[in-house]
Amino acid sequence: MPTPPAVEIEAIGHCYGDLRALDGVSFAVAAGELFALLGPNGGGKSTLFKILSTLMRPQEGNARICGHDLRCEPAAVRCQIGVVFQASSLDPKLTAGENLEHQGRLYGLRGRALALRVTEMLERVGLADRRRAPAETLSGGQRRRIEVAKGLMHRPSLLLLDEPTTGLDPLARRELWSYLALLRERDGLAVLTTTHLLEEAQDCDRIAILHRGRLAALGTPAALTDEIQGEVLVMEAAAPDRLRQRIQERFQQPAQVVGRQVRLERPNAHEFVPALMQAFAADIRSITVARPTLEDVFVHRTGQRWSAENAEAN
Amino acid sequence: MSLQPSAVQESAVSLAAPQVSPPPPATGLCLPAATLWWRELVRFYRQRARVVGVIGSPIVFWLIIGAGFGSSFATGAAAGKQGYLEYFFPGTMVLIVLFTAVFTMMSVIEDRQEGFLQSVLVAPCPRASIVLGKSLGGATLATLQGIVFLVLAPTLGIGVGFWQFWSIFGALALVALSLTGVGFAVAWRLDSTHAFHAIVNLFLIPAWLLSGALFPLAGASPWVRYVMLANPLTYGTEALRALLFGRAALPLGLSLGVIAAFDLVMLGWGLAMVGGEGARAARR
Numbered sequence: 001m002p003t004p005p006a007v008e009i010e011a012i013g014h015c016y017g018d019l020r021a022l023d024g025v026s027f028a029v030a031a032g033e034l035f036a037l038l039g040p041n042g043g044g045k046s047t048l049f050k051i052l053s054t055l056m057r058p059q060e061g062n063a064r065i066c067g068h069d070l071r072c073e074p075a076a077v078r079c080q081i082g083v084v085f086q087a088s089s090l091d092p093k094l095t096a097g098e099n100l101e102h103q104g105r106l107y108g109l110r111g112r113a114l115a116l117r118v119t120e121m122l123e124r125v126g127l128a129d130r131r132r133a134p135a136e137t138l139s140g141g142q143r144r145r146i147e148v149a150k151g152l153m154h155r156p157s158l159l160l161l162d163e164p165t166t167g168l169d170p171l172a173r174r175e176l177w178s179y180l181a182l183l184r185e186r187d188g189l190a191v192l193t194t195t196h197l198l199e200e201a202q203d204c205d206r207i208a209i210l211h212r213g214r215l216a217a218l219g220t221p222a223a224l225t226d227e228i229q230g231e232v233l234v235m236e237a238a239a240p241d242r243l244r245q246r247i248q249e250r251f252q253q254p255a256q257v258v259g260r261q262v263r264l265e266r267p268n269a270h271e272f273v274p275a276l277m278q279a280f281a282a283d284i285r286s287i288t289v290a291r292p293t294l295e296d297v298f299v300h301r302t303g304q305r306w307s308a309e310n311a312e313a314n
Numbered sequence: 315m316s317l318q319p320s321a322v323q324e325s326a327v328s329l330a331a332p333q334v335s336p337p338p339p340a341t342g343l344c345l346p347a348a349t350l351w352w353r354e355l356v357r358f359y360r361q362r363a364r365v366v367g368v369i370g371s372p373i374v375f376w377l378i379i380g381a382g383f384g385s386s387f388a389t390g391a392a393a394g395k396q397g398y399l400e401y402f403f404p405g406t407m408v409l410i411v412l413f414t415a416v417f418t419m420m421s422v423i424e425d426r427q428e429g430f431l432q433s434v435l436v437a438p439c440p441r442a443s444i445v446l447g448k449s450l451g452g453a454t455l456a457t458l459q460g461i462v463f464l465v466l467a468p469t470l471g472i473g474v475g476f477w478q479f480w481s482i483f484g485a486l487a488l489v490a491l492s493l494t495g496v497g498f499a500v501a502w503r504l505d506s507t508h509a510f511h512a513i514v515n516l517f518l519i520p521a522w523l524l525s526g527a528l529f530p531l532a533g534a535s536p537w538v539r540y541v542m543l544a545n546p547l548t549y550g551t552e553a554l555r556a557l558l559f560g561r562a563a564l565p566l567g568l569s570l571g572v573i574a575a576f577d578l579v580m581l582g583w584g585l586a587m588v589g590g591e592g593a594r595a596a597r598r
Contacts, residue, residue: 053436054435054436055432055435078437081436083432083436085429086429087429088429089430091353091357093357093360093361094353094356101349102349102353103437105346105348105349106341106349106439107341107439108341108342108346108438108439110345134360150433
């Protein structure tokens with residue numbers, strides 16, 4: 001029997017009054033896939049997350065989780081998903097162990113099976129020694145690990161995470177990501193995470209970019225960046241506007257100013273470097289040639305700057 | 315993977331091979347409700363100030379009433395005063411239970427703000443278990459507080475027999491459950507504890523004043539009497555009065571029946587609110 005996809009959504013749409021938060025979004029997440037839902041704040045990620053986690057029913061379109069219809073069988077879907085929300089769902093007055101016990105009982109675990117599962121999960125997230133510590137005394141990274149353990153108590157097939165690294169320091173972020181990758185590799189768990197951080201999405205199997213409620217891009221990070229022909233060349237300059245203008249006049253090469261940098265896309269851009277250095281050595285402080293990133297994909301697909309979008313939404 | 319010997323686990327899918335979707339495990343109503351109830355009690359006893367408040371406030375009421383009526387006994391004007399103490403005692407019990415029952419339900423708003431509630435809402439447990447667990451948790455604490463006050467009653471000259479104690483315990487629990495039901499239904503809709511305070515002050519304090527706690531049904535003007543008869547809290551006060559002193563303005567059976575019916579209505583209302591959560595989320 002073939003494994004049903006972990007997530008299968010078709011033409012999902014949702015409105016808050018006049019505001020169209022989601023419009024015809026379709027994609028599928030295979031069992032065992034690490035999938036990122038990427039987008040600027042206000043792009044529709046949170047709305048889609050609420051629908052996938054059964055907090056909200058889809059207004060338009062169809063959605064299935066592990067073969068169960070989200071609209072008709074929410075109870076069956078709830079058994080299949082573990083959810084880690086952006087806001088902490090731990091009870092600060094309960095200990096780490098008690099939080100997991102409480103969660104397990106909500107899913108029908110009890111007695112010895114529950115006790116064993118709590119011990120196992122605490123060991124897996126490396127917090128067995130903090131079992132009796134009240135949740136309010138744990139560090140941010142430890143709390144997030146307990147949240148993940150909480151979401152996995154009932155052995156779901158799909159783990160949903162909403163901006164899981166919010167408020168974590170870089171070390172805790174890396175730890176969490178390597179743990180998510182481990183879960184997928186060792187346990188075959190499908191993981192869907194929302195993020196507004198490009199560097200996090202880069203490490204996923206596939207990503208979907210949501211922009212203004214629509215799917216702007218879908219694919220592996222490599223396939224998406226391959227769409228952009230050539231390489232990206234970035235120059236640090238004291239007067240970036242003047243440099244951009246002079247490059248355009250001299251080489252008929254369109255370029256873009258991003259902050260203190262001048263940026264251009266061009267096939268085999270590395271061969272363009274000597275010509276640039278020869279012409280404008282005095283204006284250029286540094287020059288970098290790079291393969292296109294997801295940020296370039298976003299710019300390419302939406303015609304908007306990623307950082308500007310984020311700032312606007314905030 | 316560790317072995318899971320319990321039968322409960324049989325329906326759970328193995329993380330290593332999530333191939334076939336299992337049927338949803340039967341979480342039932344009782345286990346999730348019990349764990350939510352347990353959480354309310356644990357949270358309560360870990361917050362020292364709340365424990366002091368719950369045990370302390372009946373003692374403060376007892377001291378004030380005892381001191382006020384006690385000096386009156388000494389002057390020999392006992393008969394009339396004793397009558398008023400008898401009158402006032404059940405109303406005070408209702409007041410004590412009312413405050414704790416309603417204000418513990420403020421935790422519904424905190425749960426929502428903290429994100430705890432979301433994690434319960436995505437669990438496959440029946441919605442009724444959320445209403446029951448929270449309401450019973452608050453009702454347990456409120457009843458406990460009423461009982462502290464009741465235990466002190468004999469020192470005020472109000473005798474309480476063994477069976478009488480347990481019947482009053484039961485009536486207190488019914489009153490407490492109806493009030494937590496009200497608190498739950500109000501709190502579910504609200505996003506801030508300030509709004510909760512405002513609504514409580516607007517409706518619940520008048521409801522207590524018009525429950526027969528301060529002045530009797532018989533003496534009130536007709537329209538006030540109708541309001542009092544329409545007020546479910548009146549039946550709680552009168553049930554307690556009947557159980558304590560054997561006489562009350564309303565028959566005991568009627569009072570208990572109305573309170574029990576009101577409990578069911580409030581739990582049903584709470585259930586309807588929780589069931590409508592999906593629609594609520596979709597509007598925001």
